[in-house]
Amino acid sequence: MQKLIVAFSLCVSLSLLTVTSAFLSPLPGITSEAHRRAAVWTNNEISLNFPESATFRAAITSDVDITSVVLEYGNEQQTCGEVIAKAFPQFEPGKTVNAEWIWEMRQSGSLPPGAQLWWRWRVVDANGNETVTETKTATWLDNIHQWQTMNNGDSQGVHLHWYEGDQSFATDLAKAASDGLLFNETQAGLKADAPIDLYIYANTNELQEAILYEPSWTGGQAFPDQDIVILGISSSDLDWGRDAIVHELTHVLVGHLTFSCLGDVPTWLNEGLAVYSEGELDQASQQQLEDAIRDDTLLTVRSLSAGFSEVADKAYLSYSQSYSITKFLIETYSQDKMTALLIALRDGKTIDEALMQTYGFNIDGLDDAWRAAIGAQPRLVSPEGAPTAQPAPTFVPTIVPVGGVPLLPQVTATAVPTSSFGQPTATPARRGPPIGLTLILLAMCCVFLVLIGIVILGFVVRSQNRKAGNNG
Ligand SMILES: [Zn+2]
Numbered sequence: 001m002q003k004l005i006v007a008f009s010l011c012v013s014l015s016l017l018t019v020t021s022a023f024l025s026p027l028p029g030i031t032s033e034a035h036r037r038a039a040v041w042t043n044n045e046i047s048l049n050f051p052e053s054a055t056f057r058a059a060i061t062s063d064v065d066i067t068s069v070v071l072e073y074g075n076e077q078q079t080c081g082e083v084i085a086k087a088f089p090q091f092e093p094g095k096t097v098n099a100e101w102i103w104e105m106r107q108s109g110s111l112p113p114g115a116q117l118w119w120r121w122r123v124v125d126a127n128g129n130e131t132v133t134e135t136k137t138a139t140w141l142d143n144i145h146q147w148q149t150m151n152n153g154d155s156q157g158v159h160l161h162w163y164e165g166d167q168s169f170a171t172d173l174a175k176a177a178s179d180g181l182l183f184n185e186t187q188a189g190l191k192a193d194a195p196i197d198l199y200i201y202a203n204t205n206e207l208q209e210a211i212l213y214e215p216s217w218t219g220g221q222a223f224p225d226q227d228i229v230i231l232g233i234s235s236s237d238l239d240w241g242r243d244a245i246v247h248e249l250t251h252v253l254v255g256h257l258t259f260s261c262l263g264d265v266p267t268w269l270n271e272g273l274a275v276y277s278e279g280e281l282d283q284a285s286q287q288q289l290e291d292a293i294r295d296d297t298l299l300t301v302r303s304l305s306a307g308f309s310e311v312a313d314k315a316y317l318s319y320s321q322s323y324s325i326t327k328f329l330i331e332t333y334s335q336d337k338m339t340a341l342l343i344a345l346r347d348g349k350t351i352d353e354a355l356m357q358t359y360g361f362n363i364d365g366l367d368d369a370w371r372a373a374i375g376a377q378p379r380l381v382s383p384e385g386a387p388t389a390q391p392a393p394t395f396v397p398t399i400v401p402v403g404g405v406p407l408l409p410q411v412t413a414t415a416v417p418t419s420s421f422g423q424p425t426a427t428p429a430r431r432g433p434p435i436g437l438t439l440i441l442l443a444m445c446c447v448f449l450v451l452i453g454i455v456i457l458g459f460v461v462r463s464q465n466r467k468a469g470n471n472g
Helices: 002-024 167-188 204-210 235-257 267-277 283-295 312-333 335-346 351-359 363-374 435-471
Strands: 040-049 053-075 085-087 094-104 115-125 130-132 136-140 158-162 196-201 220-223 228-232
Touching: 040 115, 040 136, 053 136, 094 115, 158 167, 167 196, 167 235, 167 267, 167 335, 196 204, 196 235, 204 228, 220 235, 228 235, 235 267, 235 335, 267 312, 267 335, 283 312, 312 335, 312 351, 312 363, 335 351, 351 363
Parallel strands: 158 196, 196 228
Antiparallel strands: 040 053, 053 085, 053 094, 053 115, 115 130, 115 136, 220 228
16 A cells, blocks of 8 residues: 555656646746757848838747747937837747838937947747847948048047048048037036047038928037937038037037936036037127126026027027026136036036035026126016016027027937837737746646545545455
């Protein structure tokens, strides 16, 4: 009898083992290495239909039917937190699979020319084996223009890309860029930590064709999260172009230094630094600023924090004032304090807190000190002592009258609609059962088998006892 029980237990254990391994084999990660066979890619490519879409294609073969195909993709940029976009292309399960997925920029938001796209494929076969390709990258750029790149870009902190104009045109702009970077580093304490890519379009129209959703007057744009600046500069606009390059580069530097998921840089400071980096104000802007000081029509610093007016005159004055305020801060209190102010903003302080911590006054205190320094009338304060209410300026992409070319304005949209996270367009992936459910089923199966075993044992023991009783 003892032998029989041992034999039966062994049998149950063996059958359980068999059931267990049969049950576990479809689970990814539990199969033995011997069963693992990687899928093979016979094609893995991207084709760009700039600026509309990027199409990813893959041809995959495997010894076992492929049951899940997922595309992971994105573009390289500074982000708050790691989010990986996944797409689930439609495909016919089988040993050979062709998958295709289209990244529609009109749905996800336009990427700047020069953005670095990346992608990888993740497939699972019917045995649960998962294979992931290496991550590949491609540059998001048109193939219409014959782009050239200045080879000495690294040493100058910029890679200048252009397609119209001769070598001296490009050299001229590259020199303006490197002078601007040097000025920012020595005068404002702003340093590039990686080369910045400058894409120079032949004119504003061709620039606008390269980006979706931009206002018709866009002359240039900075993308600090991606170290990219794009501008439309013709050879007849070189003066404007030099200043515009420095202006936009400064936005990239400010964006980098202050990048965080907490803080925000007020418009007057961001634009003030950008205009300051261009050098002295042009004559017309200087005159407008002096008129406003004389007529006591200066805007309050607080009203310049969120955005600039849509009204052209007010917008121009906003830039000139921002320049003057920033110049006052840097030249009165040193560039180190400016760096400290920017870092306080990066760390999530409000502008009032950051100013107070760095200089010992808030925005209104800054307004008062600045007005005194430039010989303007004191700021109007209401009888109760509260700051005078000013209509909030309309938030619009800011226009910079760079270099005194009034009809070729400049946008400095530092916020960019970025890629497209989580846009599965087709069927969800087919996956194996959840592991929790599988384990519960497994446990129930074991209990069931043990119960059957006990019942059979009971019968066997009873019949043996009966036999023994009969024999006895
Ligand atoms: Zn700007």
